[in-house]
Amino acid sequence: MIIVISANAPQDNCSSVLTPIFEKYYLSPMYGLEFVIGFLGNLVVVLGYIFCLPAWKSTNVYLFNLSMSDLIFFCTLPELSYNYAFNLKKFNSSLCVINRYILNVNMYSSILFMMWVSVDRYLLLCHPQREHVLLTIKAALCITIVNWIWVTIQIAPLMVLIIQDLEQNGWTVCRDFGSLGVPKVNLIFTSVLTITGFVVPLVALFISSQRMVSVLMKREEMRKTKFQRPVRIVRIATLMFLVLYTPIHIMRIMRLASRLPELKLSLCIVDTINAIYIVSRPIAYFHSVINPVFYFLMTDSFKEALQDKWRHLKRILMTAH
Numbered sequence: 001m002i003i004v005i006s007a008n009a010p011q012d013n014c015s016s017v018l019t020p021i022f023e024k025y026y027l028s029p030m031y032g033l034e035f036v037i038g039f040l041g042n043l044v045v046v047l048g049y050i051f052c053l054p055a056w057k058s059t060n061v062y063l064f065n066l067s068m069s070d071l072i073f074f075c076t077l078p079e080l081s082y083n084y085a086f087n088l089k090k091f092n093s094s095l096c097v098i099n100r101y102i103l104n105v106n107m108y109s110s111i112l113f114m115m116w117v118s119v120d121r122y123l124l125l126c127h128p129q130r131e132h133v134l135l136t137i138k139a140a141l142c143i144t145i146v147n148w149i150w151v152t153i154q155i156a157p158l159m160v161l162i163i164q165d166l167e168q169n170g171w172t173v174c175r176d177f178g179s180l181g182v183p184k185v186n187l188i189f190t191s192v193l194t195i196t197g198f199v200v201p202l203v204a205l206f207i208s209s210q211r212m213v214s215v216l217m218k219r220e221e222m223r224k225t226k227f228q229r230p231v232r233i234v235r236i237a238t239l240m241f242l243v244l245y246t247p248i249h250i251m252r253i254m255r256l257a258s259r260l261p262e263l264k265l266s267l268c269i270v271d272t273i274n275a276i277y278i279v280s281r282p283i284a285y286f287h288s289v290i291n292p293v294f295y296f297l298m299t300d301s302f303k304e305a306l307q308d309k310w311r312h313l314k315r316i317l318m319t320a321h
Contacts (some may be wrong), residue, residue: 018271020087022278028085032280034289035077041292042071057130058140059120063294065144066113070288073106089173093166096174100162103285104147104155104177110199110287111245112147114237114294115201116140118208121230125215154197157189178255178277187256194249202245205238237294244287247280 046068053060076099083091091099120140123132133139161181166174180186210232255277257263258270 018034022275031077031081035074038289039074042067046071056102058135059117061144062113062117066110069106069109070291071104073288076102090176093171097162105151109151111201111241115204118205118234122208122212125212139278175182178252183256183259188257190252198245198249202241209234229277244284248284251277251280
């Protein structure tokens with residue numbers, strides 16, 4: 001009996017220490033930092049699209065929706081940062097559902113919209129005069145609406161799991177994705193979501209960049225034109241999502257698998273896996289901080305519109321003085 005007790009003691013200590021430490025000293029400051037940087041960058045982009053860009057194209061529709069999604073997402077981070085900083089486990093149930101919905105919709109809509117941006121750039125390369133139907137504003141708006149509906153359908157089971165979990169704990173504790181529901185059920189859902197929401201759009205990003213390269217290689221006279229930059233940007237976007245999204249999807253699956261009673265993992269191992277899963281979450285959400293860079297690089301019209309507006313404001317200020 002003495003040996004059993006002494007063997008279990010370190011596991012209990014490990015289980016009770018790692019997760020709270022990572023939540024307080026890692027999640028809280030990281031979410032705060034991402035909010036400060038990301039909110040300002042995406043606010044500039046949204047205001048730039050609304051007030052500075054006179055003529056919109058299909059690409060602008062996708063990028064504007066992406067920036068709006070990021071901006072709304074950043075509005076959820078201050079509360080999360082505050083709650084983790086003070087170890088507050090109790091959440092308003094409605095706010096819990098809304099925050100988790102925004103967080104996951106943003107994650108999967110971001111890669112989906114970037115995929116459509118890459119498809120748009122490929123079609124523009126093949127149809128410089130924009131005669132293709134998918135290069136019209138109307139088509140872009142229709143695709144955007146379908147995107148939002150599709151992502152909502154994708155994460156609908158997650159919303160059900162969250163509501164069921166809230167009912168079980170008296171509508172007080174708002175758990176993260178990896179801690180919800182029956183592990184085996186959530187593991188199946190997570191695997192399907194990973195394939196449809198992450199792997200498929202990522203492969204589409206890669207394929208579109210390769211097709212653009214193939215077209216450019218066949219058109220010797222266009223190798224040194226403006227079309228080379230979109231290829232590089234799409235490749236960078238593909239690499240960004242691969243690097244930032246892969247850890248969270250792998251660790252979420254591992255977190256759910258570690259909760260399976262059949263594996264009989266020690267509490268220390270389970271808590272270590274959860275700690276690594278915690279580390280992967282802000283890394284994945286960092287894409288929303290980086291996204292504004294793509295808005296400036298993807299289209300010259302947006303960058304030039306902002307520069308013109310800034311020069312106009314400078315002239316007004318100098319005249320006033």
